Amino acid sequence: MPAEVIYGTEIATKLRNELRKEIMSLQKKGIQPGLAVIIVGDDPASKVYVREKKRASEAIGIHSKVIELNEATSQQELLDKVLELNNDSSIHGILVQLPLPKHIDAKIIIESITPNKDVDGFHPINVGRLITNQECFVPCTPLGILYMIKDKNIPIEGKHVVVVGRSNIVGKPVGHLFLNENATVTYCHSATEDLYNHTKKADILISAVGKPNLINEQGVKDGAVVIDVGNSVLSSGKLSGDVNFDVVKEKASYITPVPKGVGPMTITMLLNNTIIAAKQS
Numbered sequence: 130m131p132a133e134v135i136y137g138t139e140i141a142t143k144l145r146n147e148l149r150k151e152i153m154s155l156q157k158k159g160i161q162p163g164l165a166v167i168i169v170g171d172d173p174a175s176k177v178y179v180r181e182k183k184r185a186s187e188a189i190g191i192h193s194k195v196i197e198l199n200e201a202t203s204q205q206e207l208l209d210k211v212l213e214l215n216n217d218s219s220i221h222g223i224l225v226q227l228p229l230p231k232h233i234d235a236k237i238i239i240e241s242i243t244p245n246k247d248v249d250g251f252h253p254i255n256v257g258r259l260i261t262n263q264e265c266f267v268p269c270t271p272l273g274i275l276y277m278i279k280d281k282n283i284p285i286e287g288k289h290v291v292v293v294g295r296s297n298i299v300g301k302p303v304g305h306l307f308l309n310e311n312a313t314v315t316y317c318h319s320a321t322e323d324l325y326n327h328t329k330k331a332d333i334l335i336s337a338v339g340k341p342n343l344i345n346e347q348g349v350k351d352g353a354v355v356i357d358v359g360n361s362v363l364s365s366g367k368l369s370g371d372v373n374f375d376v377v378k379e380k381a382s383y384i385t386p387v388p389k390g391v392g393p394m395t396i397t398m399l400l401n402n403t404i405i406a407a408k409q410s
């Protein structure tokens with residue numbers, strides 16, 4: 130039997146409706162959640178993401194502030210902006226869109242965001258809290274993946290989760306998130322020998338590399354749950370994940386498509402994290 134397709138679009142719509150209600154009740158208590166997004170330079174993909182974050186925030190009643198700085202902005206100017214937002218009581222979440230221009234050290238900027246407003250979950254304090262299984266802001270894509278799996282009542286405890294990719298934004302945190310849920314976690318990456326020897330043992334396979342067709346049916350166990358975080362733009366202009374969807378869906382029990390899979394969950398979890406930040410302020 131072919132896999133059930135998990136549409137992030139549907140789960141995101143459901144959750145955003147709940148978040149909208151939560152914001153209305155916060156507003157009655159005089160709390161108006163606010164999110165600031167800083168973008169430096171003219172990267173076209175980043176501009177699209179930032180526009181979408183603003184639109185999604187406003188659609189559910191989050192006050193949204195977008196700060197557009199030009200490519201020549203100095204590291205100190207950006208630091209000053211972050212510090213100003215750290216001290217702005219109308220702003221509960223701060224996100225600095227990555228990548229930053231080469232002359233700016235992203236590590237220094239991320240560390241300048243107060244951890245209580247770090248809705249991206251990138252600050253080393255939040256990373257450390259995630260690894261030590263404490264309450265913290267968790268990066269949005271990993272959180273979205275966990276939310277989708279829980280929404281489908283897919284068991285996690287004791288299951289073997291194989292993560293392909295070790296980025297700080299997705300691969301590393303998603304492994305820790307599932308470890309905290311009592312899964313057994315294996316990480317694979319560009320230096321892994323015989324990738325499929327690992328991936329075909331996965332009960333839940335998460336691929337976050339950015340290589341179309343990296344995962345074919347030979348790399349997937351019968352009945353596995355396959356989560357595709359790949360997001361490559363093909364020469365045709367179409368979006369592609371890491372997984373060969375048409376063949377893998379015949380073998381998996383659940384599979385996420387690209388587009389309409391994990392993508393819509395990421396911004397939804399950013400909205401969720403901003404509401405948490407506002408409630409804790």
Ligand code: GUN
Nearest residue numbers: 224225226227228249298
């Ligand atoms: N660039 C690509 N993904 C992300 C993200 O999740 N957060 C930020 N700040 N920048 C990104």
